[in-house]
Structure formats: structure tokens, C-alpha cells
């Protein structure tokens with residue numbers, strides 16, 4: 533193992549021992565219609581007339597939740613495009629309906645980018661918007677939309693999206709309201725290694741200030757079906773080094789997540805030796821990365837994640853969204 537990997541592995545084991553986390557969750561994507569048209573995004577459609585465009589009613593979101601439901605699900609992970617017309621009430625009704633039907637399930641919903649968008653549409657501040665969503669059952673924000681903070685890179689890959697500074701400001705507001713979040717970094721497109729480090733330092737500074745981040749998620753870019761289709765996909769070693777550097781720079785984060793959907797299963801397993809301590813979840817019907825050509829399945833039963841972790845010589849820990857253990861190596865603990 534290269535020296536960088538060894539150092540990251542040591543840093544991870546000092547925090548997490550040999551535990552590797554996963555969650556039993558379901559992803560719900562409510563729309564792919566988005567005003568932003570990010571150039572790296574294969575998922576979005578500009579309007580309802582484009583082939584493949586969809587916008588689910590609250591009843592259809594509930595139907596999806598019921599279809600994905602299995603005993604033991606702890607989290608609904610809900611993200612979508614920045615829809616041009618959906619009012620704040622739509623998001624409130626969605627959360628209230630899910631919270632009413634699944635009271636024990638954590639609702640991790642709406643990236644900072646979506647929150648900013650629907651606050652602007654409603655003519656409210658981000659704090660007012662988050663307060664209303666929290667009252668309807670919002671438990672935490674996912675980490676998407678971070679991409680790379682450097683404005684020059686952002687201008688090339690997602691010129692219409694909120695700035696990195698604004699993204700962090702929305703996160704800061706969420707943390708101040710007692711809403712924890714994750715945070716991501718999309719790497720392997722037009723950014724430099726220096727841009728990645730700059731991004732990590734921005735994230736680290738906010739974590740020092742608020743302590744509100746649960747995990748950091750380096751997302752490996754999939755170029756297929758995007759405007760960057762000519763870019764070769766980043767190799768495994770560079771991806772693993774990025775995980776290692778993330779683990780070492782973010783010494784105020786407990787968890788670094790290797791999202792198997794983006795990485796594929798072999799690289800996810802390797803990432804556990806380069807600083808990662810979480811393989812995310814069972815997922816169920818992921819659309820966003822698959823539109824960009826991910827060859828991974830859309831759902832992995834918990835048993836397969838457990839096997840992947842055990843094969844790496846680690847102890848699988850099923851967790852809830854807030855990293856409270858549900859079961860350790862198959863032995864259940866009650867967290868609700």
C-alpha cells in the first residue's frame with residue numbers, strides 16, 4: 533500500500549477502529565427537470581417536454597416509497613432537480629406525507645442547491661425555508677451540489693449553480709438550525725489537485741466553525757452522457773489517493789464515505805484501506821449516476837454490503853443517518 537494510503541488508513545482506524553458503516557435506505561428522486569443544466573449532469577431535463585422528463589406528484593413519491601420499502605429501512609434519501617415551478621408547499625406536503633406514513637424513518641432531503649432554489653422561488657430566506665421544512669419532518673440535508681468550490685471550475689462545469697461560497701452559507705444556516713448535513717466533492721473532471729485541496733480546506737473550515745457535517749463524500753465523476761464525454765474516467769489509484777488526502781486533511785470529520793454506486797464495488801472495497809469508513813447504503817433505484825453510465829446495480833441487499841465489508845477484514849456496522857449503530861456485525865441494538 534502506498535505511504536499516503538497507509539497514513540490515511542491509520543488516521544481512519546484511530547477514529548473508527550475496524551468498523552465500517554452502512555445504512556438500510558431508499559433513494560427517492562422526485563424530478564429530473566432542472567433550471568440549472570449543469571454541464572456534467574446526465575440526469576437533468578430542461579423541461580417537461582424533453583424525452584425522459586418526470587415530475588412526481590406527492591402521491592407518486594409515496595407510491596415509490598411504498599415500492600422501495602423493506603423492513604429495517606432507516607432513511608429516505610430524497611433529491612431532485614431545481615424544478616422551475618414546484619412551490620414550497622409541494623416539498624412540505626411530500627415531507628409531511630412521508631413522515632406521517634413512516635414516522636420512524638429519517639428524512640434526508642434536498643441539497644443546499646435545491647434549498648436555495650426553493651427559498652428564492654418562495655421569496656423566503658434560507659433559514660425561513662429550512663425552518664418550515666424541518667417542521668414537516670426534514671431531518672438532515674444530503675451533501676450534493678458541492679462539486680468543486682473554485683469559481684473558475686464551477687463556471688466551466690455548472691455556471692448556473694450557486695457559488696461554492698453560497699453552498700457553504702446554506703450549510704452554515706442548516707447547522708445553526710440544528711439540521712446536520714453531509715458534504716460532497718465531485719472530482720475527476722476539469723479540476724486540478726490544488727482545486728480539490730482548496731475544496732477540502734473550505735469544508736474543513738466550516739466544520740471547525742459548526743461541527744454540523746456528519747460525513748464527507750468524494751464523488752468520482754462519470755463522464756458518459758455528459759458534455760464532458762471526451763474526458764477519460766479518472767483511474768482507480770488517483771481516486772484512492774483523493775480518498776486518502778480527504779481523510780488526512782479533514783481531521784475534524786468522523787466519517788469519509790465511499791459511495792459504491794459511483795466507485796463500483798471493487799474500488800469501494802479498496803477505499804476502505806485509503807481512509808474511508810462508510811460504504812453508504814442499500815439505496816434502491818438510483819437514477820442520477822446511472823444516467824451518467826454507472827455500471828453498478830441500482831440496489832444492493834444489506835447482506836451484500838456486509839459481505840463486501842467482511843471480505844475487507846472489517847466489522848460491518850449498520851447505522852442510522854446520524855451514525856448511531858443499529859447492529860454491529862449482525863448483533864442488533866435498538867436506536868429508535
Ligand code: SF4
Pocket residue numbers: 566567568569570573575576612613614645690693
Ligand atoms: S447536477 Fe443537480 S442542479 Fe445541476 S443540472 Fe443536475 S440536477 Fe440540476
